[in-house]
Amino acid sequence: VDDDTPPKTLDSRSLESLAKYIKDGRAKRIVVMTGAGISTSAGIPDFRSPDTGLYANLQRLNLPYAEAVFDIDYFRKNPDPFYALAQELYPGSYRPTITHSFIKLLHDKGLLLKLFTQNIDCLEREAGVPDDKIIEAHGSFAKQSCIECKYPYPKDQMQQAIKDKSVPRCLNSECNGLVKPEIVFFGEQLPESFFRNRFLPEDSDLCIVMGTSLSVQPFASLPQACGESTPRLLINSEQVGSLGSRADDVLLLEDCDAGVRKLAEACGWLEELENTWSET
Numbered sequence: 032v033d034d035d036t037p038p039k040t041l042d043s044r045s046l047e048s049l050a051k052y053i054k055d056g057r058a059k060r061i062v063v064m065t066g067a068g069i070s071t072s073a074g075i076p077d078f079r080s081p082d083t084g085l086y087a088n089l090q091r092l093n094l095p096y097a098e099a100v101f102d103i104d105y106f107r108k109n110p111d112p113f114y115a116l117a118q119e120l121y122p123g124s125y126r127p128t129i130t131h132s133f134i135k136l137l138h139d140k141g142l143l144l145k146l147f148t149q150n151i152d153c154l155e156r157e158a159g160v161p162d163d164k165i166i167e168a169h170g171s172f173a174k175q176s177c178i179e180c181k182y183p184y185p186k187d188q189m190q191q192a193i194k195d196k197s198v199p200r201c202l203n204s205e206c207n208g209l210v211k212p213e214i215v216f217f218g219e220q221l222p223e224s225f226f227r228n229r230f231l232p233e234d235s236d237l238c239i240v241m242g243t244s245l246s247v248q249p250f251a252s253l254p255q256a257c258g259e260s261t262p263r264l265l266i267n268s269e270q271v272g273s274l275g276s277r278a279d280d281v282l283l284l285e286d287c288d289a290g291v292r293k294l295a296e297a298c299g300w301l302e303e304l305e306n307t308w309s310e311t
């Protein structure tokens with residue numbers, strides 16, 4: 032649409048109208064979709080930002096192409112680069128951002144239908160969003176298992192392996208397959224919970240997309256599942272996917288933390304948000 036097409040649901044395509052929609056109690060089933068950009072201010076690099084992203088900084092791992100570090104066929108042949116990187120990405124040393132706390136605040140207010148995240152850093156949980164509200168579409172470091180027979184592997188041994196940058200092997204002695212955290216690699220199936228919930232956005236009355244380039248399918252198609260007249264808000268440094276193509280899309284093309292602060296302020300929630308964050 033061009034910018035003159037009148038919105039169907041909002042008064043106008045602006046943050047103020049969106050905040051009014053929320054304050055009027057019309058957004059009670061909010062679906063949030065996130066990616067690595069909501070964790071960069073916590074100190075975790077994303078994949079695709081030029082200069083600072085992981086893909087721009089992988090020369091030291093001698094990969095044939097950047098994505099190979101998360102490719103299951105490559106991992107089978109050479110798991111070392113992944114284990115070198117896993118040490119940096121492993122949860123435990125990062126604090127959730129105010130953007131994570133904003134999602135927690137939506138939950139506290141009873142407005143969060145579901146959070147779909149591509150992140151594997153577990154910061155949503157650390158911010159206090161309950162497990163049953165989170166779909167970790169690309170898995171997480173929370174569990175680990177053998178890539179061949181799926182035999183589970185103990186967490187403490189995985190932590191040690193990651194610390195030592197050593198590659199753990201299946202504890203089922205007949206197998207001896209490679210073990211990896213249950214994060215979804217290219218070439219692997221997404222968790223069943225993703226497929227079970229992928230049409231949930233149809234039932235939402237507001238969609239908020241933050242910190243993702245929307246370049247990985249099938250996650251990238253989630254915003255399209257929202258109803259045509261459901262407002263969709265994008266908070267991201269750049270325009271992504273089809274966000275902006277519908278009359279009720281609102282774009283905040285800026286830093287996530289700055290964007291959620293503006294939205295919270297427009298809703299009259301800024302102080303509450305800052306308090307929620309400082310308690311994390």
Ligand code: CNA
Nearest residue numbers: 066067068070077078079150151152242243244268286287
């Ligand atoms: P991506 O492709 O790297 O895209 C990140 C997007 O966020 C880009 O559009 C950036 O412009 C934008 N961005 C970065 N920083 C900010 C910021 N501070 N404010 C606003 N926008 C910002 O990452 P995606 O998540 O889209 O790609 C999917 C991959 C990345 C998933 O499979 C993840 O598992 C994987 N990943 C996750 C993490 C993590 O868990 N924190 C880190 C790195 C990669």
